[in-house]
Amino acid sequence: MNPYIVKRVERRRRPSFMRSAWILLNWKARLFLLGVATLLYLMISCLLTVTSLDAGNLASKNGFVEPIVQKTATGTKIGLSSFTGVMMHSESKKRRKSAKISWCKQLGMRPEPGPVVALASFPGSGNTWLRYLLQQATGILTGSIYRDFALLKNGFPAENIANGSVLVVKTHEYKNKAKEGYDKAILLVRDPFSSVVAEFNRRSGGHIGHASISKFRQDNGKMWKNFVDSKGKEWEEMNLDWSTNFSKPLLIVFYSDLVSRTREELSKILEFLEVPFTPQDIFCTLQNKEGIYRRSKSVSKTNNLFDSVLTTYLTNKQTKVFNVLKHIQEMSAKSGRKSKHG
Known part of the structure; x- marks a missing residue:
């Protein structure tokens, strides 16, 4: 061969x-x-x-959100050229004419780096909505220790930036070294019932979607009960850790106050951040305060999610945490009054 x-x-x-x-x-x-x-x-x-x-x-909630070039409240357009490598801009002319986020000011980074401020909260407490309000009022982008691609494409191009070039830095972390590197912190607190349901919805339906009722009933409701048990404990630990172990300037904001008294709470937050603002800035923000980042109310499908055992469990944690937080607020208010008269 x-x-x-x-x-x-x-x-x-x-x-x-x-x-x-x-x-x-x-x-x-x-x-x-x-x-x-x-x-x-x-x-x-x-x-x-x-x-x-x-x-x-x-x-779908906002028609279409144009990520790179967005309309301001005055009708002018701005370019976020620093992020063109990350964002996509290939939509049809028809979609470009549809409704977009109306920003009160041109968005951008701080002119000069400032303090690194944590916007700390338990998941489902309204962190993204507060970031939206702050961007509306100041025109300064907010950052995050995370890289959420859905937010990156829809109004938060500074996702994953966690330094003084952004106004605040979103974080859900706590304990160990989670609080290191921040000069100030805002702790946004929501009641555990709403927070746990919002986080369960986010995991199943995204930032503004809802979990189906079948998800809550899965495995005869055992999965939901385990979720409440573990997240209720984390809710307590996270809020107590930031409120009692963060030694630098801290502002505690209750989500319920931010919803019912948006003008007063937002003004207080901006003063804490030492960012100049005008009545017109607040007015424009209130005119556009809903945005696309607040989850719509579900049509009573999540009623009666908490039986007597779960209700007692979360109520006890809420009472304990809220008592501590309100005591800290009172002490801070007294300290502020003394310094003014001092």
Whole structure:
């Protein structure tokens, strides 16, 4: 036989390195690798699904949100050129003429770096809405220690920026070193019942969507009860940690006050941030205060989610935390009055 042909036949029969390695693995190792690959696939799929839900919900609620060039309240347009590499701008002319976010001021970073201010809250406490209000009132972008692609595409191009070039930095972290590196902090607190439901909704329906009632009833309600149990504990720990262990200037803001007395609370926050503002800034913000970042009320499908055991559990935690927070507020107010008269 021709030696050249023999060599070609031998080369064909020689197994590849990957194939040889796979053959050498026993069945347990193969099963383990397949399991890891399947788990990674499911995790990535879930992440992409929630991000798509967020982007879709935000876009549908506001017609279409143009990420790079957005309208201001006066009708002029601004460009966020620093982020064109991240954002996408390939929509049709028809969509560009649809409703967009109306910003009161041109958005941008601080002219000069300022203090690094944490906007700390338990998930589901209105952090994104407060960021929206602050951007409306000041024109200064807000940042985050996270990189939420749905927010990145819809009004928060400074996501993942956590330094003094942004007005505040969103964080849900606590304990250990979570509070290090901040010069000031705003602690936004919402009652645990609303916070837990909002976080459950976010995990199933994105930032402004809702979990289906079947999600709450899954596994005969056991999954929901476990979620309330674990998140109720985290809600307590997070709010107590920031309120009692952060040694630098701290402003406590209750979400219910921000909703019912938006003008007063927003003015107080801006004074704490030492950012100049005018009555016109507040007026324009109030005119556009809903934006696209507040979850619409669900039509009574989430009524009676908390049985007597869960209600007692969360009520006890709320009473404990709110008593501590209100005491801190009172002490801070007395200290402020003394310094003024001092």
